[in-house]
Amino acid sequence: MTNGSWDLYRLFFVVAEAGSVNRAAAMLGMSQPTLSRRIGDLERSLGAPLFFRTPSGVRLTQEGEELFSSASAVHATFQSFQREFRGRMAARSSLLKISATEGLTRHWLIPRVPQLRRRFPGLSIHVDASVQQQSLAESDLDFVIRIGDPGELDLVGRRVGEVGFGIFAGASYLARRQPPASLRDLCDHDLVGGAVGASGFKSLRANESAFQRVWEGAVAAAGTRVHPRAAQHAAVAEGLGLSFLATPFAEAEGLIRVLPNEGIFVDLWLLRRRESDLRPLTRAVGRYLEQELAASQAWLAGRPEGTPPVTAVAAGR
Structure with missing residues (x-):
C-alpha cells in the first residue's frame, strides 16, 4: 500500500x-x-x-x-x-485536570468549583493539590498554577500576579510570648519550618534576599521541623511557634502576622501545554481562571484591599 x-x-x-x-x-x-x-x-x-x-x-x-x-x-x-x-x-474534553499547591487549592480554587460548574455545564474537574511541581505531560494535566519558579520550559502561560509571604503566629503562642519587634528577635523565638525555609524562590529583590538570609539562619537552629508547608499551618495554629507562610492562606486560617513590614512577594503563574488549546472547553476555562486570578491579585499579595475569594464567587463574577 x-x-x-x-x-x-x-x-x-x-x-x-x-x-x-x-x-x-x-x-x-x-x-x-x-x-x-x-x-x-x-x-x-x-x-x-x-x-x-x-x-x-x-x-x-x-x-x-x-x-x-x-x-x-x-x-x-x-x-x-x-x-x-x-x-x-x-469525555476527556469535558474533563479539566488542574494542579495547584494545597493553599491555593483550599483557599482559592475550591471556592470557584461551583462557579465553574455553573458556567460550564457538564464540566468534570480533577484537582491535584500538591506541593510538588506536577508535570503536565506525564500527568495529562490541563493547567498548573505555580508559585515561584514556573519550571518546565515547554509550557506556555503567563504571570498572573504575585503571592505575598510573611511570618505568622497562632493566637495561643502570642498569648504567652511577645511578638518579635525585629528580624533580630527571631533567634529568641520558637520557629516552625524546614531547612529550605524561603529558598527556591527566584528573582528576589535585594531586601527580600536579605530577609531570606535572616530567616534561613534563624530557622536552621529551630527545634521543630514540619513538612509539608500545609502541616506548618497546623503547627502554627497549635501554638508551636512562628513560621514563614503565604499571607493570604495564613490569614484565611486565622493566623496572625508578625513583623508585617518584612516578607517576600513571589510570582504566580498559570501554565498549560500548548496542545491543550485544541480543546475549546479548556481554552474557555483558561480565560475564566485568568480573569479570576487577575481579580484576586490584591488578596493573593496579602494587601488590605484584597477581597477574599469566597466573596468573589458569591458575587457571581
Whole structure:
C-alpha cells in the first residue's frame, strides 16, 4: 500500500456509494477534477479499473465490485471506531485536570468549583493539590498554577500576579510570648519550618534576599521541623511557634502576622501545554481562571484591599 492509500480507498467508497464523481466531490467538499485524479491514482496503484465512466455517472467494474465488497466491511468498522473514539474524546474534553499547591487549592480554587460548574455545564474537574511541581505531560494535566519558579520550559502561560509571604503566629503562642519587634528577635523565638525555609524562590529583590538570609539562619537552629508547608499551618495554629507562610492562606486560617513590614512577594503563574488549546472547553476555562486570578491579585499579595475569594464567587463574577 502506498503512502496516502487509505485516503484513496475512502474516496473510492464515497464515489461508489454516490454513483457519481460530481456528487461525491460535492459531498467531500473537493473539486471534481481533483477527485477524478485521486481515483485514477488508486486505479494505477492497484493496476485495475474500478469504474466505468458513463454519461449518467459511474458504474463499478468487476474489480470495483470486489473492492467495494471488501471496503464496506472496513468502512463500517472505521465508522464504528470513529463514533466510539469521538465518545471517548468528548469525555476527556469535558474533563479539566488542574494542579495547584494545597493553599491555593483550599483557599482559592475550591471556592470557584461551583462557579465553574455553573458556567460550564457538564464540566468534570480533577484537582491535584500538591506541593510538588506536577508535570503536565506525564500527568495529562490541563493547567498548573505555580508559585515561584514556573519550571518546565515547554509550557506556555503567563504571570498572573504575585503571592505575598510573611511570618505568622497562632493566637495561643502570642498569648504567652511577645511578638518579635525585629528580624533580630527571631533567634529568641520558637520557629516552625524546614531547612529550605524561603529558598527556591527566584528573582528576589535585594531586601527580600536579605530577609531570606535572616530567616534561613534563624530557622536552621529551630527545634521543630514540619513538612509539608500545609502541616506548618497546623503547627502554627497549635501554638508551636512562628513560621514563614503565604499571607493570604495564613490569614484565611486565622493566623496572625508578625513583623508585617518584612516578607517576600513571589510570582504566580498559570501554565498549560500548548496542545491543550485544541480543546475549546479548556481554552474557555483558561480565560475564566485568568480573569479570576487577575481579580484576586490584591488578596493573593496579602494587601488590605484584597477581597477574599469566597466573596468573589458569591458575587457571581
